Amino acid sequence: MHPVIATVLQRLALGILTLFVVSLIIFSSIEFLPGDFGEAILGQAALPETVAAFRKELGLDLPMYQRYLDWVGNVMTGDLGNSFSGRGSSGGADRSRPVIDLIAPRLANTLFLASMAAIISVPLALFLGITAALYRGSIYDRLVNALTLTTISFPEFFVAYILILIFSSFLKFFPSLANIDPTTDFWVRVHLTALPAITLMLVIIAHMMRMTRAAIINLMASPYIEMADLKGVSKSQIIIHHALPNAWAPIVNVIAFNLAYLVVGVVVVEVVFVYPGVGQLMVDAVTTRDVPVVQACAMIFALTYILLNLFADIISIITNPRLLHPR
Amino acid sequence: MNTKNRGEKGDILLEMKDIVIDGYSDDRWHEIIKGVDLTLRRGEVMGLIGESGAGKSTLGLASMGFARPGCRITSGSIMFDGIDLMKASEAEKRKLRGSRIAYVAQSAAASFNPSHKLIEQAVEATVRHGITPEQEAKSDAKKLFADLQLPNPDNIGDRYPHQVSGGQLQRVMTAMAMSSRPDLIIFDEPTTALDVTTQVEVLASMRQIVEQYHTAAIYITHDLAVVAQMADVIKVLRYGETVENADTRTMLSNPEKEYTQSLWSVRSIEKDEEESKDIILKIENVDAGYGGGIKVLDKVSIDVPRGHTVAVVGESGSGKSTAARVITGLLPPSKGRVLFNGQPLPLALKDRGIEQLKKIQMIYQSADTAMNPRHTVRDVIGRPLEFYLGLKGKALDKRLLELLELIELDETFVDRLPAEMSGGQKQRVCIARALAAEPELIICDEVTSALDQIVQKGILSLLLRLQKELGITYIFITHDIATVKAISDQIVVMFQGGVVEQGMKSEILSPPFPDYTKLLLSSVPEMDPDWLTGLLKERSEEQTSV
Numbered sequence: 001m002h003p004v005i006a007t008v009l010q011r012l013a014l015g016i017l018t019l020f021v022v023s024l025i026i027f028s029s030i031e032f033l034p035g036d037f038g039e040a041i042l043g044q045a046a047l048p049e050t051v052a053a054f055r056k057e058l059g060l061d062l063p064m065y066q067r068y069l070d071w072v073g074n075v076m077t078g079d080l081g082n083s084f085s086g087r088g089s090s091g092g093a094d095r096s097r098p099v100i101d102l103i104a105p106r107l108a109n110t111l112f113l114a115s116m117a118a119i120i121s122v123p124l125a126l127f128l129g130i131t132a133a134l135y136r137g138s139i140y141d142r143l144v145n146a147l148t149l150t151t152i153s154f155p156e157f158f159v160a161y162i163l164i165l166i167f168s169s170f171l172k173f174f175p176s177l178a179n180i181d182p183t184t185d186f187w188v189r190v191h192l193t194a195l196p197a198i199t200l201m202l203v204i205i206a207h208m209m210r211m212t213r214a215a216i217i218n219l220m221a222s223p224y225i226e227m228a229d230l231k232g233v234s235k236s237q238i239i240i241h242h243a244l245p246n247a248w249a250p251i252v253n254v255i256a257f258n259l260a261y262l263v264v265g266v267v268v269v270e271v272v273f274v275y276p277g278v279g280q281l282m283v284d285a286v287t288t289r290d291v292p293v294v295q296a297c298a299m300i301f302a303l304t305y306i307l308l309n310l311f312a313d314i315i316s317i318i319t320n321p322r323l324l325h326p327r
Numbered sequence: 328m329n330t331k332n333r334g335e336k337g338d339i340l341l342e343m344k345d346i347v348i349d350g351y352s353d354d355r356w357h358e359i360i361k362g363v364d365l366t367l368r369r370g371e372v373m374g375l376i377g378e379s380g381a382g383k384s385t386l387g388l389a390s391m392g393f394a395r396p397g398c399r400i401t402s403g404s405i406m407f408d409g410i411d412l413m414k415a416s417e418a419e420k421r422k423l424r425g426s427r428i429a430y431v432a433q434s435a436a437a438s439f440n441p442s443h444k445l446i447e448q449a450v451e452a453t454v455r456h457g458i459t460p461e462q463e464a465k466s467d468a469k470k471l472f473a474d475l476q477l478p479n480p481d482n483i484g485d486r487y488p489h490q491v492s493g494g495q496l497q498r499v500m501t502a503m504a505m506s507s508r509p510d511l512i513i514f515d516e517p518t519t520a521l522d523v524t525t526q527v528e529v530l531a532s533m534r535q536i537v538e539q540y541h542t543a544a545i546y547i548t549h550d551l552a553v554v555a556q557m558a559d560v561i562k563v564l565r566y567g568e569t570v571e572n573a574d575t576r577t578m579l580s581n582p583e584k585e586y587t588q589s590l591w592s593v594r595s596i597e598k599d600e601e602e603s604k605d606i607i608l609k610i611e612n613v614d615a616g617y618g619g620g621i622k623v624l625d626k627v628s629i630d631v632p633r634g635h636t637v638a639v640v641g642e643s644g645s646g647k648s649t650a651a652r653v654i655t656g657l658l659p660p661s662k663g664r665v666l667f668n669g670q671p672l673p674l675a676l677k678d679r680g681i682e683q684l685k686k687i688q689m690i691y692q693s694a695d696t697a698m699n700p701r702h703t704v705r706d707v708i709g710r711p712l713e714f715y716l717g718l719k720g721k722a723l724d725k726r727l728l729e730l731l732e733l734i735e736l737d738e739t740f741v742d743r744l745p746a747e748m749s750g751g752q753k754q755r756v757c758i759a760r761a762l763a764a765e766p767e768l769i770i771c772d773e774v775t776s777a778l779d780q781i782v783q784k785g786i787l788s789l790l791l792r793l794q795k796e797l798g799i800t801y802i803f804i805t806h807d808i809a810t811v812k813a814i815s816d817q818i819v820v821m822f823q824g825g826v827v828e829q830g831m832k833s834e835i836l837s838p839p840f841p842d843y844t845k846l847l848l849s850s851v852p853e854m855d856p857d858w859l860t861g862l863l864k865e866r867s868e869e870q871t872s873v
């Protein structure tokens with residue numbers, strides 16, 4: 001077997017193992033959260049018998065390991081279970097919905113926003129990083145560095161409100177609320193999510209751009225770069241043809257890290273723009289002790305991190321000629 | 328391909344006058360080249376020699392109008408075939424580089440981009456400068472690979488740099504420089520990182536190709552014997568100034584300046600061998616390897632006589648350093664035993680007692696990496712004094728100064744950091760560290776390979792003096808036969824993990840030779856400018872007679 005395939009399979013197996021460990025941690029940490037769903041929904045004044053009956057109905061009275069095994073078993077067959085909320089107190093009609101129905105549209109919204117931010121910010125960050133390395137020390141380089149550093153230094157809600165103030169209140173280019181629903185048309189959607197997307201771009205560009213610049217500059221002192229210079233290769237060709245192919249590993253790792261942030265770390269931006277994403281859903285579920293939803297969201301976030309890191313690892317491996325072309 | 332005649336042989340190709348180059352260090356600019364003149368004719372090979380820090384590479388690069396970051400050419404004139412490189416724009420100089428002037432760097436492994444195939448890199452300049460179309464350049468490169476005696480010339484170009492050996496890479500780099508048929512090639516210590524046996528092959532192919540295409544070259548090196556094979560004329564540099572210029576034969580037979588004579592003075596140390604039956608260390612039938620994989624040592628047995636020097640020679644990969652690791656216990660052998668003063672030593676380092684550890688010390692090739700950069704000389708030498716001998720306070724200080732005196736450094740060195748000393752001084756401190764333990768045996772692993780000839784001579788004389796005064800036994804690992812001649816009593820020749828022969832210096836260095844010893848000995852460059860020619864002739868005759 002080619003060593004690259006072997007390494008990828010090995011990383012994949014490690015990813016699955018990580019996911020398993022994460023599921024254990026998620027399950028047990030929710031177990032240790034104070035209070036439970038029964039008390040939260042029935043109120044503190046509820047009779048202990050009522051609470052007990054309600055818990056029994058939800059299966060909360062079973063031992064911990066059994067509930068864990070049930071949950072993991074169901075998740076593996078694609079069943080994320082039913083949400084707790086929507087259940088009436090004992091006797092009422094069961095209006096609870098499957099977790100998957102709650103999460104799916106929210107996740108689609110989150111991925112839409114994340115893709116919009118990523119499609120523009122990744123190429124832009126690479127471009128800025130490469131050009132900053134090319135014109136290292138120039139006014140342009142300093143300007144790009146200072147600007148990106150500024151945007152990353154402000155908290156994201158602050159950037160969001162400033163953008164709202166400028167583009168929504170004064171210029172009236174974009175709406176300040178991004179309240180989309182499944183029927184919203186694509187271009188309307190783009191227009192509505194412009195401000196949250198721009199906020200996210202401003203937050204992540206700096207990190208990726210600075211890593212691109214640093215990774216390239218780090219290689220510029222290599223003897224093979226001097227050799228290219230002495231072969232009469234132009235500065236821009238040196239960077240693109242000689243430095244960049246060797247710089248991918250650190251750059252891709254930072255990109256993966258930031259893309260993961262776009263999926264799992266955007267709850268503040270969602271709140272500011274009242275955007276119906278998965279982050280808000282999870283926060284709501286935590287406050288109402290809706291355990292199945294919290295667990296499902298946490299697993300999705302973990303999966304995102306693992307997949308993106310796996311992707312970064314694969315890119316690092318295939319851009320390393322020593323691994324791709326063994327002796 | 329490029330057959331146009333750009334001028335007659337003998338015309339002046341490059342003329343540098345009164346070149347001054349500044350280098351930036353310690354927050355200020357200072358002169359590293361102080362007004363050097365250099366004239367090179369078409370088809371002529373000039374050897375540029377001197378110690379490290381003499382400014383050889385800086386001057387070589389300046390002939391391309393190039394200064395490394397942190398350097399600047401401040402004054403002087405550089406005329407290359409009628410083009411004033413001091414006045415030429417960056418774009419004009421870029422057009423010359425890789426087309427009419429090419430560069431061959433010292434470290435081939437580091438000078439190839441790991442991400443691209445060899446042939447792509449070999450033809451890059453030629454194609455980029457639009458000299459020949461890609462396909463034509465590639466088939467020409469294959470021809471050059473064949474001229475340079477690279478194995479499998481049609482396919483070797485499809486490999487990546489890490490897939491071929493250092494000697495092969497160095498030849499591919501020569502092909503890369505030759506690809507555009509330049510008027511001038513700068514060879515910057517191209518064989519310094521190679522084994523003697525590989526060096527001969529690379530030198531021969533470089534010389535042959537330079538002659539074949541009448542290319543002028545500047546050959547930078549600190550090895551006079553190497554330059555004697557390559558150069559028509561020699562220029563000696565020191566501290567950024569010219570010491571003397573002369574054609575090669577005159578320079579070798581009749582150097583004017585004392586400094587030039589001292590450049591090959593290491594070859595003047597001679598030690599008379601002594602026989603001894605008193606064996607201090609014996610390793611018997613040792614097998615060893617790394618990570619349970621391939622055997623690096625195969626049934627190795629070596630006897631080391633007390634108070635004498637055994638030189639272990641062989642090319643890299645022959646198992647010399649592994650043998651040292653077995654003796655010190657860093658690498659426990661899978662088979663065999665190690666006897667010290669007649670007693671078997673525990674094989675693993677962790678099983679040896681402090682008295683056993685103390686008696687065998689080691690000095691490494693690179694003094695830089697063998698010392699903690701944040702430790703002063705006091706820390707470096709004081710540590711074994713405290714650890715092995717339990718010295719503290721005044722007693723430690725007293726011993727410390729005695730040791731410094733022994734290695735010919737004064738007390739001002741006590742508080743210096745490694746970065747504040749020269750290479751030779753650092754190696755002396757490492758010797759003192761080994762002496763501090765009061766050992767009976769010191770293993771010297773290529774201790775002079777990283778040093779200049781003159782510094783080498785100092786270190787070798789110091790080691791000889793210490794042996795005479797203190798009766799220390801040395802195992803001296805080296806690939807440099809001149810060093811072996813200078814210091815050893817006995818010689819062990821190693822090849823591919825086995826001992827080829829062991830015996831007194833005079834026996835090993837006189838015929839009859841086993842095949843490998845003969846190859847190794849005959850590959851060591853000699854001062855005679857006809858040496859390489861003679862050697863190649865001899866070897867090809869042998870080939871045809873077989």
